[in-house]
Amino acid sequence: MAQTAFGICSALSGPVITSNNSPDAISVLKRMPLVLLWTWINVLIFDLANQRLPSSIIEDSINKAWRPIPSGRMSACQARRLLLAILPVAILITFYTGGMEETIVMNTLVYMYNDLGGADENFVVRNLINAAGFICYSAGATRVACGHGQFSLNEKAYQWLAIIGGIVFSTLQMQDMVSLRSKGRVIDHLD
Template identity: 25%
Template sequence: MPGFAVTTVRSTLHHCETAWLFTKSDFKTIVLPVMTFASVLSPRHDPLALSCSLCWLWLQLFQGNVSNQSYAAGEDALNKPWRPMPSGRISVKNARALRWALMVFCLGYSSLFSINVLMTSALFTVLVIVHDDLGLGGHPIGKSLLNVGAYVCFEYGSTLILSGRSSLDRTSVTALLCSGLVILGTIHVQDFEDFSGDRAAGRRTLPIVAPEGSRIYTLCVLPLTSLVLAYFWSLGYLCSVLFVSMGCGIGFRCFLVRDEAGDKITYRLYNVWLMGAHLLPAHTRFHAFSW
C-alpha cells in the first residue's frame, strides 16, 4: 500500500508538471497581463474571485496550448524542446485526446459563472479550432486576428468572473477594445524569436514574409502606440514620458538587435511594456473613484 501511494503521488506530480510545461511560456505573455487587466477593471478583489478567475484563464490557456502544440511538435523541437511532446512526456495522439477533454471541462467550468462566461469559453474554442484544425494560424494576418480574438476572450472572461458581473461597464469595454487594438498591432513581436522554428514549420509570420519591413514597422508602431495610449488615457507628463520612452526603446532595440538571443530579450521587454499598457485604464478608474 505505501508503494502504491508513492507511485500515485509521483504520477500525479508528473502529470502536474506536464500541464505546467504546456503553459509555462505564456505566464509572462498572457497570464500576468490578463490578470493585471482584470484586476484594474474589477471593483472587487476578494481571494476566492481572484482564484476562480485565474483558474478559468489557466484552463482556457491549457486547452489552447495543448491543441496548438499538438500541431507544432516539430517546430517546438527546434524552439522549445522542453515542451511535453518534444521531450516525450506525452504523445501527439494523447495530446489531441486531452485537448477535446479539456474543451468539455472548460465549458462545464465556465457554466458555473454566467452565460456570458460560457459563451466566451465557447468562442475561444471556436478560435482554437480555426487556428489549429483549419490552419488559419499559418497565415500572418489570420494569426494576428485569431490572437486578438483569443486575448480579448481571456480578458473578457477573466474580468467578468473577478468582478462578479454579467456584463462590463463602459470604461471596461473601452479598455477591452484598446487592448485588442494593441495586440493586433504589436503581437508579431513574439514571432521574431521563433523565426527559425516557424520557417521550418512552413508558417508565414510577419518576420518571415517581410524580414526588414517587420523591423521597420515595429520601430514605428511601438512608439506611436505608446503615444496614442498615453494621450487617450490622459496620463500625466512624467508617466507619459516613461511609457513612451519604453515603447521607443523597445522599438529601436527590435530594429538594431537581430540575433535570436537578442530577440528573446526584446520580447521580454515587450511583455513589460504590454503589462504597462494594461495598467493604463487604472488611471481612469482612480479618477472615477476620487469623484
C-alpha cells in the same frame, strides 16, 4: 497570470469598467481562485491544441524541447485525447464561474488558428485571431472576477478591450523577426 490580474483589477475598478458601483475588495479577491481556474483551463486548451500538431512538434523540438510532446513525456495522440476530455470540463466550469461566452469564442478561435491554419494564412488573419483571443481572455477573466451573474462589463470596458485588441493586432508581427542564433540554438520567438 496577467489575465487573472487584469480581471481582478478590472473588477475592483467598479463603475469605471463594470456595472458594480461599489465593488467589495474582499468579495472580488475571494473570487481570485475562480479567475485563476478559468484562465488556466482556457490556456490549457490553447496549449494542447497548439502543441499537438506536427509542425508545432517540429518547431518545439528545436526551440522548446522541454515541452511534453517533444521530450517524449506525452504523444500527440495523448494530447488530442486530453484536449477532447478538457473541452467539456471547461464548458462545465465556465457555466458555473462565468465567462462561458468568451470560452466558446476562444475555443472557436483556437480551432481556426490551429486546425484550420488561420495562423498560417497571412499575418492579418493571424493577428486578428490573436487580438480577438486577448479580448476574450480579458473579458472572461473580468466577468469571473465580477461574480457570475452579479455584474457585467460596461461600454467603457468594451472600448478598453478594443484598444487592447488593436494593440495586439498591430504589434503581434514583431514576434516574426528574423530568427536569432544563441549557442547553436535557433530562437524563433521572443516569448
